[in-house]
Amino acid sequence: MINIEIDGKQIQTENGSTVIEAAHQAGISIPHFCYHKKLSIAANCRMCLVQVEKAPKPLPACATPVTEGMKVFTHSEQAVKAQKGVMEFLLVNHPLDCPICDQGGECMLQDMSVGYGGGQSRYHEEKRVVLAKDIGPLVSAEEMSRCINCTRCVRFGVEIAGQMELGQAFRGEHAEIVSFVSGTVDSELSGNMIDLCPVGALTSKPFRYKARSWELSRRRSVSAHDSLGSGLAVQTKNNRVLRVLPIENEDINECWLSDKDRFAYEGLNTADRLTKPMIKQDGKWQEVEWQVALEYAANGLRHIANGAGAEQIGALATANSTLEELYLLQKLMRGIGSDNVDFRLRQSDFSGDVKQQGAPWLGMSVADISRADRLLVVGSFLRKDHPLLAARIRRAARKGAQINIIHSADDDLLMHVAHKAIVAPDALVEALTQVSKALASEKQGQSASGEAGAIARSLAGGERVAVLLGNFAQQHPQAAQLQALAQQIAALSNGKFGFLGEAANSVGGYLAQAVPGTKGMNAAAMLATPRKAYVLLNVEPELDCADPQQAVAAMQAADLVIALSAYKHHATEYADVLLPIAPYTETSGTFVSTEGRVQSFKGAVKPLGETRPAWKVLRVLGNLLKVDGFGQDTSEAVRDEVLQGVDVSAKLNNAIGGVEAKAAPASSGLQRVADVPIYATDAVVRRSAPLQATADAAIPQVRMHGEELKKLGVQSGEVVKVGQGQGSVQLFAVADDKLPRGVVRVAAGHAATVALGAMFGTITVERA
Amino acid sequence: MKNLIDFFKSFLLLELLKGMSVTGKYFFARHVTVEYPEEKTPQSFRFRGLHAQRRYPNGEERCIGCKLCEAVCPALAIKIEVAERADGTRRTTQYDIDLVKCIFCGFCEESCPVDAIVETRIYEYHGENRGDLYYTKAMLLANGDKHEAQIAADRAADAKYR
Numbered sequence: 001m002i003n004i005e006i007d008g009k010q011i012q013t014e015n016g017s018t019v020i021e022a023a024h025q026a027g028i029s030i031p032h033f034c035y036h037k038k039l040s041i042a043a044n045c046r047m048c049l050v051q052v053e054k055a056p057k058p059l060p061a062c063a064t065p066v067t068e069g070m071k072v073f074t075h076s077e078q079a080v081k082a083q084k085g086v087m088e089f090l091l092v093n094h095p096l097d098c099p100i101c102d103q104g105g106e107c108m109l110q111d112m113s114v115g116y117g118g119g120q121s122r123y124h125e126e127k128r129v130v131l132a133k134d135i136g137p138l139v140s141a142e143e144m145s146r147c148i149n150c151t152r153c154v155r156f157g158v159e160i161a162g163q164m165e166l167g168q169a170f171r172g173e174h175a176e177i178v179s180f181v182s183g184t185v186d187s188e189l190s191g192n193m194i195d196l197c198p199v200g201a202l203t204s205k206p207f208r209y210k211a212r213s214w215e216l217s218r219r220r221s222v223s224a225h226d227s228l229g230s231g232l233a234v235q236t237k238n239n240r241v242l243r244v245l246p247i248e249n250e251d252i253n254e255c256w257l258s259d260k261d262r263f264a265y266e267g268l269n270t271a272d273r274l275t276k277p278m279i280k281q282d283g284k285w286q287e288v289e290w291q292v293a294l295e296y297a298a299n300g301l302r303h304i305a306n307g308a309g310a311e312q313i314g315a316l317a318t319a320n321s322t323l324e325e326l327y328l329l330q331k332l333m334r335g336i337g338s339d340n341v342d343f344r345l346r347q348s349d350f351s352g353d354v355k356q357q358g359a360p361w362l363g364m365s366v367a368d369i370s371r372a373d374r375l376l377v378v379g380s381f382l383r384k385d386h387p388l389l390a391a392r393i394r395r396a397a398r399k400g401a402q403i404n405i406i407h408s409a410d411d412d413l414l415m416h417v418a419h420k421a422i423v424a425p426d427a428l429v430e431a432l433t434q435v436s437k438a439l440a441s442e443k444q445g446q447s448a449s450g451e452a453g454a455i456a457r458s459l460a461g462g463e464r465v466a467v468l469l470g471n472f473a474q475q476h477p478q479a480a481q482l483q484a485l486a487q488q489i490a491a492l493s494n495g496k497f498g499f500l501g502e503a504a505n506s507v508g509g510y511l512a513q514a515v516p517g518t519k520g521m522n523a524a525a526m527l528a529t530p531r532k533a534y535v536l537l538n539v540e541p542e543l544d545c546a547d548p549q550q551a552v553a554a555m556q557a558a559d560l561v562i563a564l565s566a567y568k569h570h571a572t573e574y575a576d577v578l579l580p581i582a583p584y585t586e587t588s589g590t591f592v593s594t595e596g597r598v599q600s601f602k603g604a605v606k607p608l609g610e611t612r613p614a615w616k617v618l619r620v621l622g623n624l625l626k627v628d629g630f631g632q633d634t635s636e637a638v639r640d641e642v643l644q645g646v647d648v649s650a651k652l653n654n655a656i657g658g659v660e661a662k663a664a665p666a667s668s669g670l671q672r673v674a675d676v677p678i679y680a681t682d683a684v685v686r687r688s689a690p691l692q693a694t695a696d697a698a699i700p701q702v703r704m705h706g707e708e709l710k711k712l713g714v715q716s717g718e719v720v721k722v723g724q725g726q727g728s729v730q731l732f733a734v735a736d737d738k739l740p741r742g743v744v745r746v747a748a749g750h751a752a753t754v755a756l757g758a759m760f761g762t763i764t765v766e767r768a
Numbered sequence: 769m770k771n772l773i774d775f776f777k778s779f780l781l782l783e784l785l786k787g788m789s790v791t792g793k794y795f796f797a798r799h800v801t802v803e804y805p806e807e808k809t810p811q812s813f814r815f816r817g818l819h820a821q822r823r824y825p826n827g828e829e830r831c832i833g834c835k836l837c838e839a840v841c842p843a844l845a846i847k848i849e850v851a852e853r854a855d856g857t858r859r860t861t862q863y864d865i866d867l868v869k870c871i872f873c874g875f876c877e878e879s880c881p882v883d884a885i886v887e888t889r890i891y892e893y894h895g896e897n898r899g900d901l902y903y904t905k906a907m908l909l910a911n912g913d914k915h916e917a918q919i920a921a922d923r924a925a926d927a928k929y930r
C-alpha cells in the first residue's frame with residue numbers, strides 16, 4: 001500500500017496502480033478517453049493530464065504510476081489549462097455533427113467538451129476527412145472522421161477478442177482506423193467496440209438512426225442466448241426493443257456482451273411472429289380466440305390421456321425457456337399422468353441420469369475460470385458456443401494459464417493453446433482415458449509420452465486446475481463416460497470439473513424438474529418411439545433436436561401436436577394448435593446460469609398482439625385440465641414454488657458414479673462432427689437479420705481432411721452430397737487439414753442441414 | 769374640524785371634479801391605443817409567433833431529425849418520429865407541434881442546429897376545433913414555404929446580435 005494525496009485527499013492505494021485508478025477509487029474523476037479499465041494503457045489521447053508536485057510538466061494520469069507521498073492536483077490551474085488545450089486539439093478535427101450522430105447524448109467527447117471545451121472554435125481551417133468503411137453488418141464505421149484515434153477498438157481486438165481486425169494505419173493527421181485482411185470485423189465480440197468507442201465513429205448498424213439515446217427507457221434483463229447469464233440493459237421505445245447493452249457485473253460478463261446477446265433483439269419482431277392463437281381444422285389454419293384454442297388443446301390432451309394413455313403424451317422444451325415455464329410444463333405433464341418431459345433436446349446419451357445426484361453445472365464460479373492456471377477444455381467449440389467465457393479463458397491464457405484442448409475439431413481459439421489432442425468423436429473417450437492414465441503415472445513419477453502425456457504434465461503442474469466439458473461433449477453419445485473421465489482427471493489433478501452449459505437455463509431445467517423421472521422418457525426416447533401427442537415449448541423440432549429426421553418424423557406421425565411458440569415456424573406443417581407465447585423480452589421469468597446464479601427479470605415490453613407469457617398459458621391449461629396447484633398469480637409465485645427455501649448450490653452436483661469408460665467400437669466409414677453455428681442456437685437468434693448477415697451465419701460447408709477429399713476424388717470448393725439415413729443435402733466441400741481423418745464436419749441446427757440425421761454417427765459423402 | 773372639511777369637499781363635488789380632470793386630460797391627449805385590426809404595432813424580428821419548418825434553397829427540408837427541439841420543449845408540444853431515408857440520411861416521418869400546448873418560448877428554434885424549426889411573425893391564425901391547432905409536418909413546411917423571404921430576412925437581421 002502506498003499513500004498519496006489527490007486534490008488534498010489522502011488516499012491509500014496499491015503499489016503499481018496508476019494515478020487515474022487511485023483517483024477513481026477515491027471517487028475523483030479525471031477526464032479521459034483512451035484509458036479503459038479493461039484494456040492496456042495507450043496514453044495517446046492526453047486528456048487525463050494532471051499536475052503532479054515536483055513534476056515540471058503535467059503528466060498523463062492513466063500512465064503515471066503512483067509513488068509514495070505523491071501529490072496530485074486534477075483541477076489546479078496547470079491541469080485544467082492542459083486539459084483544455086488537449087480538448088481544443090481534439091476538436092480541431094472532429095466534425096461536430098452531434099445532431100446527426102447516434103452517439104449524441106451518450107458521447108464522452110460531448111460530455112468532456114461541455115466541461116473543458118471552449119464556447120467557440122478558434123479553428124477555421126479545413127478539417128480532415130476520413131472515408132467511411134464497411135466493416136460488416138453489425139458495426140457501422142460510416143463516419144470515421146469522428147474518430148479521435150484513441151485506439152480503444154484496436155486494443156480491444158488484440159487483447160479481448162484475440163484478433164487484430166482493426167488497426168491504425170498511417171501517421172499524424174493521416175492516421176486512421178482501418179480493418180485488416182478480410183475487410184470486415186467478424187469477431188463474435190465485435191459489438192463491444194461500439195460501447196468502447198468514446199465518440200460516434202463506431203456505432204451500431206442495426207440501431208442506426210432508430211432513436212436518440214435520451215428517448216429510450218432502460219429495463220434490466222438477463223441474456224437468453226447462452227448459459228453465462230449476462231446482464232442486459234434492454235432499451236425500449238414505444239413498446240419496442242430498440243437496443244440491448246451490457247449491464248456490468250465483474251463476476252459474469254464484466255462490461256462485455258457477445259454479439260449474439262447484443263443483436264439478437266432484431267429477431268424479436270419479425271414478420272413471422274405469431275400474434276394470435278391458431279388451430280388447424282380440415283387441414284387449414286385458422287386464427288381463433290384464446291379460449292377456443294386452449295380448450296381445443298386441453299380436450300385433445302384429455303382425449304389422448306383417457307384413450308391411448310397419458311404415457312403417449314410427450315413434452316419437449318428448449319433450454320432457453322424460463323424456469324417458471326419449464327416448471328409448469330413438467331407439472332402439467334405429471335398432473336395428467338405423463339412422466340415424459342425433457343429439455344435436453346440435443347443430448348444423445350442419457351445413461352448418466354440415474355447415476356448422478358444433482359444438476360450438472362459449471363462446477364466452479366465463472367470468476368474461478370479467470371483464476372485457473374491450468375485448463376482442460378473437452379469437446380467444445382469454445383469461441384462460438386461461449387464467446388465471453390472464451391474471452392475470459394483467453395485472458396487467463398495471456399496471464400500465463402496453460403490451456404489444453406481435447407476435441408474433434410481444431411478451430412482457432414485465438415489464444416495460446418499449450419497442448420491439444422484432436423481426435424475423431426469415437427476416440428474422444430480413449431483420448432481422455434489416456435490423459436487420465438498419464439496423470440496417474442505422473443503421480444508415480446513416470447512420465448507418459450505423446451499429447452496425452454503433455455496434457456497430463458500440464459495439468460499436474462497446476463495449482464488451480466479446471467476441466468470443462470463443452471456442448472460437444474454433452475451431446476456426445478458417450479457423454480456419461482466423458483463426464484466420469486473428466487471427474488477422474490479433475491480428482492487426479494486436485495482441480496474442479498464442470499459443464500459449460502449449453503443454453504440459458506441448462507441448469508434451471510434440472511431445478512424445475514423438467515427431466516423425466518424413472519418411469520418417463522427422455523427427449524431422445526420420446527422421438528425414437530413416437531408418441532401420439534407432443535407439447536412443444538419454444539421448440540423448432542427440426543432445428544433444436546439432436547436428430548432432425550427423427551424429430552420431424554415423430555411430429556408428423558403424432559395425432560396431436562401443441563406448439564407453444566413465439567413464431568409461426570415449420571410447426572404449421574405438423575402441429576394442430578399454435579399458441580403464441582412471449583419471448584424473453586415480453587415476459588417475466590428466471591434463468592439459472594451455468595454457475596448456478598439465479599437471476600429473475602421482468603418483461604421489458606408488453607407482449608406483442610395477443611401473445612401471452614408461456615407460464616400463464618400453461619397455468620390456464622393446467623386449470624382446464626383440472627390439475628391441482630395451478631393457481632399462481634405471478635411468475636414470482638411460480639419461481640418461489642420451485643426455489644423458495646431451496647439451497648440451489650446444494651442441488652448442483654457433477655459427481656457421477658458407476659460409469660465405466662470403454663472405447664466405442666471403431667466405427668466404419670465417415671463420422672459426423674456437428675457444431676451448432678453460433679447464430680443458429682435459438683429461435684430469436686435465427687431470425688435476427690443482422691446476425692444472419694455475418695460471416696458466422698454463412699451456409700454451412702462440408703469440411704474434411706484434404707486426404708479424405710482426395711480419396712473421394714473431390715476438389716476443395718466443389719459441391720458434394722452428404723447423406724445420413726434417408727436424407728441428403730448438397731453443400732460445398734472444403735478441405736480442412738486440421739480435422740482428424742475419417743471425420744466430416746457439417747453444422748447442425750441450420751436450415752440447410754435439417755434433412756440430415758443425428759449430430760453424431762456415420763455420414764456419407766459423395767460427388768454431387 | 770375634519771368633519772367640516774369633509775362636508776364641504778363632498779358638497780362641492782371636489783373629488784368628482786378631480787376624477788373628471790383625468791378623464792378630460794386623456795380625452796384631449798394624443799391617442800396611444802392601436803386600433804387592431806385596422807392598425808398594427810410594429811414587430812420585432814425576434815417575434816415568436818406561428819411555427820414554420822424551413823427548406824434549403826434547393827428544396828431539401830432542413831430538419832435532420834435530431835430531436836433537440838423535442839427534447840428541449842418545456843411544454844412537451846413537439847412529437848417527432850424519424851427514419852433513415854433511401855439516401856442514408858435521417859429525416860422526420862412525423863413532425864407535429866401541438867400549438868394548444870405550446871407556450872411560444874422559442875426554445876425549439878434556439879436549439880435547432882440547422883435553423884429548421886422557426887417561429888415566424890405570424891400570430892393571426894386560429895382553429896375552430898381543438899385539433900385545428902395541431903400542426904403537422906406538411907402544415908409547418910407549407911408555412912415555411914410561404915413566408916421564407918420574411919423568415920430569412922428576420923434571421924439575417926438578428927444574426928449580428930448573436
Ligand code: SF4
Binds near residue numbers: 150
Ligand atoms: S474508432 Fe473509436 S475506439 Fe477506435 S480509435 Fe477511433 S475513436 Fe477510438
Ligand code: SF4
Binds near residue numbers: 841845872874
Ligand atoms: S416555442 Fe417552446 S413550447 Fe412552443 S414548441 Fe417551441 S419549445 Fe415547445
Ligand code: SF4
Binds near residue numbers: 831
Ligand atoms: S427541427 Fe431542428 S432541432 Fe428539431 S429535429 Fe429538426 S433539426 Fe433537430
Ligand code: FES
Binds near residue numbers: 032042047048061062
Ligand atoms: S486517458 Fe490518459 S492519455 Fe488518454
